[in-house]
Amino acid sequence: MNNPYLPVKAKIINVKPQTEIDYTFRLETAIKVASGQFFEVSIPNVGEAPISVSDFGDDWIEMTIRNVGKLTNVIHKLKPGSHLFIRGPYGNGFPIQQMSDKDLIIAVGGTGLAPVKSILSQYCKKTIHLKSLTLLTGFKSPADILFREEIEEWRKEFCVELTVDKDDTKNWTGNIGLITGLISKVSISDITNTQVITVGPPIMMKFSVIEFLNRKIAKENIWVSFERKMCCGIGKCGHCKIDNTYICLDGPVFNYYVAQNLID
Amino acid sequence: MGYSFNISTFNNVLRELSADYIIYAPVKIFNKGVFSDTDLVTYGQIKTLEDIEFEEKSHFSSKEIFFPITQTLFYFTEDAFSLPKISPKKIIIFCRPCDANGIQRLDQIFLKNGDLMDNYYNELRKKVHLFVLECKYSFDTCFCVSMGANKVDRYSAFIRRAGDTVLCDVSVDFEDRFSKYGTYVNMTPVFIESNDIKVDIPEKIPKSIFYHKLWDEYSERCIACGRCNVVCPTCSCFTMQDIFYEDNPYCGERRRVWASCMIDGFTDMAGGNSFRKNKGERMRFRLLHKIHDFKQKFGSNHHMCVGCGRCSDVCPENISFTACIQKLNQAVQSSDQRGLKS
Amino acid sequence: MLDINNKKLIKNGYRITNKRQITALRIRVPGGSLDVKYFDIIKDIAQKYGNGKVHITTRQGFEIPGIPMAKISEINEIIHPILIGMESEIGVSIHNPKTGYPAAGTRNISACIGNNVCPFANYNTTELSKKIEKLIYPHDFHVKIALTGCPNDCIKAHMQDIGVIGMVLPMYDSNRCIGCQACVKNCQKVATGALTIVNYKVKRDHLRCIGCGECILKCPVLAWTRGEKYYRMVVMGRTGKKNPRIAQTFMEWVDETAILKVIENLYHYIDQFIDRSLPKEHVGYIVDRTGIQVFKDYVLKDVYIGSLSKIANYMSFSGYGHEKSNYF
Ligand SMILES: Cc1cc2nc3c(=O)[nH]c(=O)nc-3n(C[C@H](O)[C@H](O)[C@H](O)COP(=O)(O)OP(=O)(O)OC[C@H]3O[C@@H](n4cnc5c(N)ncnc54)[C@H](O)[C@@H]3O)c2cc1C
Ligand code: SF4
Ligand code: SF4
Ligand code: SF4
Ligand code: SF4
Ligand code: SF4
Ligand code: FES
Numbered sequence: 001m002n003n004p005y006l007p008v009k010a011k012i013i014n015v016k017p018q019t020e021i022d023y024t025f026r027l028e029t030a031i032k033v034a035s036g037q038f039f040e041v042s043i044p045n046v047g048e049a050p051i052s053v054s055d056f057g058d059d060w061i062e063m064t065i066r067n068v069g070k071l072t073n074v075i076h077k078l079k080p081g082s083h084l085f086i087r088g089p090y091g092n093g094f095p096i097q098q099m100s101d102k103d104l105i106i107a108v109g110g111t112g113l114a115p116v117k118s119i120l121s122q123y124c125k126k127t128i129h130l131k132s133l134t135l136l137t138g139f140k141s142p143a144d145i146l147f148r149e150e151i152e153e154w155r156k157e158f159c160v161e162l163t164v165d166k167d168d169t170k171n172w173t174g175n176i177g178l179i180t181g182l183i184s185k186v187s188i189s190d191i192t193n194t195q196v197i198t199v200g201p202p203i204m205m206k207f208s209v210i211e212f213l214n215r216k217i218a219k220e221n222i223w224v225s226f227e228r229k230m231c232c233g234i235g236k237c238g239h240c241k242i243d244n245t246y247i248c249l250d251g252p253v254f255n256y257y258v259a260q261n262l263i264d
Numbered sequence: 265m266g267y268s269f270n271i272s273t274f275n276n277v278l279r280e281l282s283a284d285y286i287i288y289a290p291v292k293i294f295n296k297g298v299f300s301d302t303d304l305v306t307y308g309q310i311k312t313l314e315d316i317e318f319e320e321k322s323h324f325s326s327k328e329i330f331f332p333i334t335q336t337l338f339y340f341t342e343d344a345f346s347l348p349k350i351s352p353k354k355i356i357i358f359c360r361p362c363d364a365n366g367i368q369r370l371d372q373i374f375l376k377n378g379d380l381m382d383n384y385y386n387e388l389r390k391k392v393h394l395f396v397l398e399c400k401y402s403f404d405t406c407f408c409v410s411m412g413a414n415k416v417d418r419y420s421a422f423i424r425r426a427g428d429t430v431l432c433d434v435s436v437d438f439e440d441r442f443s444k445y446g447t448y449v450n451m452t453p454v455f456i457e458s459n460d461i462k463v464d465i466p467e468k469i470p471k472s473i474f475y476h477k478l479w480d481e482y483s484e485r486c487i488a489c490g491r492c493n494v495v496c497p498t499c500s501c502f503t504m505q506d507i508f509y510e511d512n513p514y515c516g517e518r519r520r521v522w523a524s525c526m527i528d529g530f531t532d533m534a535g536g537n538s539f540r541k542n543k544g545e546r547m548r549f550r551l552l553h554k555i556h557d558f559k560q561k562f563g564s565n566h567h568m569c570v571g572c573g574r575c576s577d578v579c580p581e582n583i584s585f586t587a588c589i590q591k592l593n594q595a596v597q598s599s600d601q602r603g604l605k606s
Numbered sequence: 607m608l609d610i611n612n613k614k615l616i617k618n619g620y621r622i623t624n625k626r627q628i629t630a631l632r633i634r635v636p637g638g639s640l641d642v643k644y645f646d647i648i649k650d651i652a653q654k655y656g657n658g659k660v661h662i663t664t665r666q667g668f669e670i671p672g673i674p675m676a677k678i679s680e681i682n683e684i685i686h687p688i689l690i691g692m693e694s695e696i697g698v699s700i701h702n703p704k705t706g707y708p709a710a711g712t713r714n715i716s717a718c719i720g721n722n723v724c725p726f727a728n729y730n731t732t733e734l735s736k737k738i739e740k741l742i743y744p745h746d747f748h749v750k751i752a753l754t755g756c757p758n759d760c761i762k763a764h765m766q767d768i769g770v771i772g773m774v775l776p777m778y779d780s781n782r783c784i785g786c787q788a789c790v791k792n793c794q795k796v797a798t799g800a801l802t803i804v805n806y807k808v809k810r811d812h813l814r815c816i817g818c819g820e821c822i823l824k825c826p827v828l829a830w831t832r833g834e835k836y837y838r839m840v841v842m843g844r845t846g847k848k849n850p851r852i853a854q855t856f857m858e859w860v861d862e863t864a865i866l867k868v869i870e871n872l873y874h875y876i877d878q879f880i881d882r883s884l885p886k887e888h889v890g891y892i893v894d895r896t897g898i899q900v901f902k903d904y905v906l907k908d909v910y911i912g913s914l915s916k917i918a919n920y921m922s923f924s925g926y927g928h929e930k931s932n933y934f
Contacts, residue, residue: 002380002381002383003347003383003384004380004381004382004383005337005338005383005384005518006337006338006345042506042518043506044340044345044506044516044518045340045506045507045508045513045514045515045516046506047504047506048504048506048518049534068534068535069534072534201537202537227533227537228531228533228539229530229531229532229533231502231503231504231520231523232502232504234378234380234382235373235377235378235380236373236374236377236378236382236385236500236502237501237502237503237504237520237523238373238500238501238502238523238525239501239503239523239530239531241553241557243552243557243560244556244557244558244560244561245561246377246378248378249377249378261471263471263474264531264539264540264545264549295832296828296831296832297832298725298822298823298828299721299725299727299823300721300727300728300729300730300755300772300774300819300832300835301721301729301730304828304831306828323828324828332781333781333782333783333784333827334780334781334782334783334784489786489788489824489826490784490786490788490826491826493826494784494826494827503784503785505785505806507805507806508805510805519806521783521784521785521806522784522827523784524784524786524826527786527788527826
């Protein structure tokens, strides 16, 4: 019988450090995914954790993993040629296909950039279509910036605004301040035709949504991605449940109209 | 089809069944109670009718038989996975109607929540045949009638013990086994029609109730021990554990173990984020899962809770689940919103 | 004035009081648990012969004060159901129950309420008190024994010559354990920190474990259950003028037979070494004189030592004296 808990082996074909604690791993696999979906990633003997797909191609997926604990510690020691074990993809991604005639504003904080990265690169590759794309992204400090090279590429294709919460290096010439500052200033030309995606730490998402609502974006046009403890990814373990919603099945991407009622 | 037995003829049936089935029933285990010199009533393997405890409610439900507390999902050596072997025998569980209904609630989660079926659950579950024990009287914390879980319509056998006589209503699959030793009688299952405790479950629960002060007392009272979850026939949550063998760290296994939404850590994420830090919120979460969310989610006509009363029976802080339901109901019914915190 | 043999009077369970010719009767209540029907007898004596009051003693007996010594034999007849019910019937041999208590040296065995009521208790203290009473009463040697259900030691077994503390061997079923750590955290907080989590399951360090059973009480899934009952014996605690001290562990993880045998042997030891030139000698002082090794040789004679059982190699009784210049 089909065993949804059995992971498959996926070879690491590239490891790219983004910051000291965030590495991007490219895995060889033909599994088809959508932006915003996640995998349960594991190393047998160590543990399993939900990780978003940060980018994908025909025969690879990328995940950008922050070293925060038991499993991610061990993952960070892996070199190209070694393997990770994955099962998935799980969850619902962003409804990008329905946004082809919309202006899309993506506001992300920190590692929240990872789950939306594939939208940005697909847009550059013209495999998805949008009326326009704007990326607002915030990091704690210049040292925490992810996807530096890609960001430079993106700037050529669409509007990218980047801010850092604070700068101790003294040679940062970009924006300083919270992402909500960027949201309050971003230009919105056609309010009914604008879609918003926001991903990041709970606090950041909360205030970003408030700011977008201030900018009169309708709740129905805002999309958020939730992070909860997950042990199965397939609606069984119960850890991700909020009321009658299972984040792993019904999310992690939610329309804010629904998400506003998800109270832990 | 109804059959009548005396103890020894019924034991003949059990003996024959035991060739193909592992048979479980509530049993009383001497001196295994939590407190010194007390006994424990729980599900265990039986050989004869006399092994079955008919008079007391079991501390745990029967779920651990097919949803083991610790279950190995697979073993791994450096390069390969292997699956644990399970006994080829089928399973018979003698249980009361509430537990039988509880199993259906678990089926909903493991087999029908989401597109993927839990194969580990399914493999054991499909071996299970239920022999429903008739409840002659309801225990003091039971409220199965309020939850509509007092009756079972699908069972392999329905068992009534009256002194030395055992009457059974048997489904076709078990007909030969029973007819061989029993005498044909007319037998109609009887179910409990009322309990001492009745609860009214509010149909609609407004979100505002999340902020009601009624939960506050539980932050003071509940000690987050999780007993209410582990004894519940319908709690299905689990956590994954990867373990390595001490003698060979390259080999190990991935397991799942029961989890409880009342116990610290249930929502812990790396980086220190967690939700429902206080116990009142956990109480709300558990209670609403049992009497609201499940029904809402699956659009079914029953709630998750089957009214077995075990969570009230085992709470070391004497928290009554049904009293909490009543408080909730009152809060929902009353138009008085003064209980709401701003 | 009545001619009174003080020694005989005391041995009969009465007391020399601060009023001449007035005595107080002490009723033994082995294990501190009695049928309330005896209250009627106690009440009648107090009202009819005493001053209408009763004192509850620290050893869990009753003391009925204000009794004229002249009434002793009358009272002894009245208390005869108490001697039958609370002594003879549990197996104590009382030659003539109508002449009152045959001895007072060995004090009433006190006990906490035990597992009849208390969730922490690891055994039935009432039942064990009866077994010990049968073994040691009547006896003149001055010995104090108390039984307590668990190491909380509510009865203050540590202030006795012999204190018996209930233990239980916790049995762990790793398949039942959900890794909630309730047992681990609790053992750390209220007991000895004998438990740790290894590979999501619990390890118990038997050397640290005091068999209190807290882990069993705390486990929500009954991964810990009760194994065999065991006991710890603490010895030679005492109050008193000279050198008060707290009892020390003499043996642990021993069974009931070992406890009973050691107590029985203690009396042989006392018999051998007591200083008969003194009016009475408290057992603790005898041990001080003979040394712990001789004590051990005597009390452990024919004692079955189980595989888990441990006997102390060393015990440190310091207690305190009154070298007040050191403190003040
Ligand atoms: C839908 C989703 C997408 C995610 N995407 C990413 C991503 O792209 N990049 C990234 O770096 N991180 C991501 N995370 C967070 C990531 O799952 C945690 O950082 C990871 O579980 C930490 O595991 P650990 O063993 O290293 O940490 P530990 O702190 O040692 O965690 C131990 C256990 O706690 C549980 N746990 C801890 N944190 C989380 C968490 N946030 N979510 C679920 N379970 C948790 C897991 O069961 C884990 O095995 C995502 C989480 C979710 C729910
Ligand atoms: S919630 Fe309580 S009463 Fe309801 S099924 Fe679970 S244990 Fe029984
Ligand atoms: S009450 Fe808690 S433990 Fe039980 S099924 Fe619901 S979430 Fe899981
Ligand atoms: S059993 Fe009682 S104390 Fe324990 S978690 Fe449940 S409600 Fe709280
Ligand atoms: S019996 Fe007491 S000391 Fe021993 S492990 Fe359990 S809680 Fe700790
Ligand atoms: S209390 Fe029970 S379930 Fe929890 S860690 Fe201890 S043994 Fe395991
Ligand atoms: S992750 Fe297990 S139910 Fe959602």
